[in-house]
Amino acid sequence: MQITREVVDQVFWVGGNDNRLERFENMFALPEGVAYNSYLIVDEQTVLLDTVDRAISGQYLENIRGVLQNRTLDYLVINHMEPDHCANIEAIVALYPEVTVIGNKKTFDFFHQYYQSDLSKNSLIVKEGDTLSVGKHTLKFYMAPMVHWPEVMFTFEESQGILFSADAFGSFGLLRGNLFADEVDWPTLFLDETRRYYANIVGRYGSQVQAVFKRLPLDQIKMIFPLHGPLWRQDLPLILNLYNQWSTYTPEKRGVTLIYASMYGNTESAVFVLANKLAQRGIKDLRIWDVSKSEPSFIISDLFKYSHFVLASPTYNMHLYLPFEALLRELTLLNWQNRRGVLIGNHTWSSAALKVMQGLLGQMKDIEVLGEPLDILSSLKAEREGELDALATILSEDVL
Ligand code: FEO
Numbered sequence: 001m002q003i004t005r006e007v008v009d010q011v012f013w014v015g016g017n018d019n020r021l022e023r024f025e026n027m028f029a030l031p032e033g034v035a036y037n038s039y040l041i042v043d044e045q046t047v048l049l050d051t052v053d054r055a056i057s058g059q060y061l062e063n064i065r066g067v068l069q070n071r072t073l074d075y076l077v078i079n080h081m082e083p084d085h086c087a088n089i090e091a092i093v094a095l096y097p098e099v100t101v102i103g104n105k106k107t108f109d110f111f112h113q114y115y116q117s118d119l120s121k122n123s124l125i126v127k128e129g130d131t132l133s134v135g136k137h138t139l140k141f142y143m144a145p146m147v148h149w150p151e152v153m154f155t156f157e158e159s160q161g162i163l164f165s166a167d168a169f170g171s172f173g174l175l176r177g178n179l180f181a182d183e184v185d186w187p188t189l190f191l192d193e194t195r196r197y198y199a200n201i202v203g204r205y206g207s208q209v210q211a212v213f214k215r216l217p218l219d220q221i222k223m224i225f226p227l228h229g230p231l232w233r234q235d236l237p238l239i240l241n242l243y244n245q246w247s248t249y250t251p252e253k254r255g256v257t258l259i260y261a262s263m264y265g266n267t268e269s270a271v272f273v274l275a276n277k278l279a280q281r282g283i284k285d286l287r288i289w290d291v292s293k294s295e296p297s298f299i300i301s302d303l304f305k306y307s308h309f310v311l312a313s314p315t316y317n318m319h320l321y322l323p324f325e326a327l328l329r330e331l332t333l334l335n336w337q338n339r340r341g342v343l344i345g346n347h348t349w350s351s352a353a354l355k356v357m358q359g360l361l362g363q364m365k366d367i368e369v370l371g372e373p374l375d376i377l378s379s380l381k382a383e384r385e386g387e388l389d390a391l392a393t394i395l396s397e398d399v400l
Contacts, residue, residue, distance in 0.1 A: 255285025
C-alpha cells in the first residue's frame with residue numbers, strides 16, 4: 001500500500017523510512033532509524049526529485065505508481081548521486097523508459113561508475129542557473145559541490161519557493177507519519193540528530209556550505225525539502241541559523257564536552273573529579289563521553305555543539321590510546337576548529353598520550369589549549385589536586 005502525502009499543491013512526498021539499517025554508511029549508529037525523502041511534482045509534466053536507498057525500493061516504487069497512476073514520468077532530477085538516494089534510478093528508467101534524467105556532468109560520471117545502464121538517450125545535463133518549466137512549476141538548478149559530494153546540486157522551485165536541498169538540512173531519525181518539522185516536537189525529536197547528521201556527514205565542508213548559501217535566493221525560499229528528516233515550511237531562520245553556526249564552526253552553546261579513555265578507571269576518575277569542580281564553579285552544560293563506550297558520531301556532535309573541551313587519555317603502547325587517537329583524527333578530517341579546552345594524560349612508565357594529542361590538535365585550526373596539561377602518574381593523588389583545581393578555574397573562567 002502506498003505511503004505518500006501531497007505536501008504542497010501538486011508536490012508529493014514519496015519517500016520512506018528505514019528502521020532496519022544498523023549504521024548509516026555502515027559507520028553511524030541509527031538508534032532512531034533514517035528516512036530517505038523523494039518528491040514528485042505532478043504538473044503539466046511530472047518530475048521526480050531524487051530516489052531512495054535500495055533497502056526500501058518496494059515501498060518506493062509503489063508510492064510513485066500510486067501517485068502517478070496512469071501518467072508517465074517526464075523528468076527525474078538527481079540532486080545527489082550517493083547510493084542512499086540514487087539506488088533506484090535504473091528501476092525508474094526501466095518503469096518509465098521515456099523519462100529524461102537531469103543532472104550535471106559529474107552526476108552522470110558517477111552514475112556510470114556505479115551502474116551499468118546506458119543513460120545517454122535519457123540524460124539532460126544542466127549547469128548553474130539553468131531552468132526547466134513543467135507547467136505552473138519552474139525549477140532552477142544551483143550547483144552545491146561538496147555539500148556532501150562534488151556532484152551535489154540543489155533545485156529551487158520558483159513558484160512555491162521550495163528548495164530541494166539534497167543532504168543539506170537533513171537529519172537522522174524516522175519520519176513518524178508527520179513530515180514537517182512544525183508538526184512534531186522538533187527540538188526534542190530532531191535537533192540532536194540533525195546536528196549529529198551535519199557534524200559527521202557534512203561537517204568537513206563548512207566553507208562549501210557557506211559558498212552555496214551566498215548564491216541561493218534566500219529571500220525567496222519559503223520551504224526546504226531535504227533528502228533526510230523533516231521538511232521545513234515554518235521557522236526557516238531556526239534551521240538556517242543553526243546551519244550558519246555549524247558551517248562556520250561557531251559553538252552553539254557555552255559548555256564543556258569531557259571526553260576520556262580509561263583502561264582501569266583512573267583517567268575516568270580524574271575526569272569526574274574535574275567535572276565536579278567545574279560544576280561547583282558554575283558550569284551548567286557538562287557532557288561526559290567514554291570513547292570506548294560511545295560511538296564517535298555522538299561525541300563529535302557534542303564537540304560541534306559546545307564551546308569547550310576536556311580531552312583525557314592514557315598512554316597505550318607508548319602512543320595515544322587508539323580509540324582516542326581515532327576520534328582526534330576524525331575531528332581533523334571534519335575540520336573541527338575554533339574551540340578551547342584542557343588536556344589530561346595518564347601513564348605508568350612512559351608518557352606519550354599528551355604529546356600525540358598535542359600533535360593532532362596542532363593540525364587543527366584555532367584549537368587553543370588552556371593552562372598546563374596535567375600528566376597523571378597512574379592515578380590522581382591528593383597532592384596533585386591543586387593542578388586540577390587550576391585547570392578547573394582557567395576552564396570555567398573561559399567558559400563563563
Ligand atoms: Fe544522504 Fe550524501 O547522502
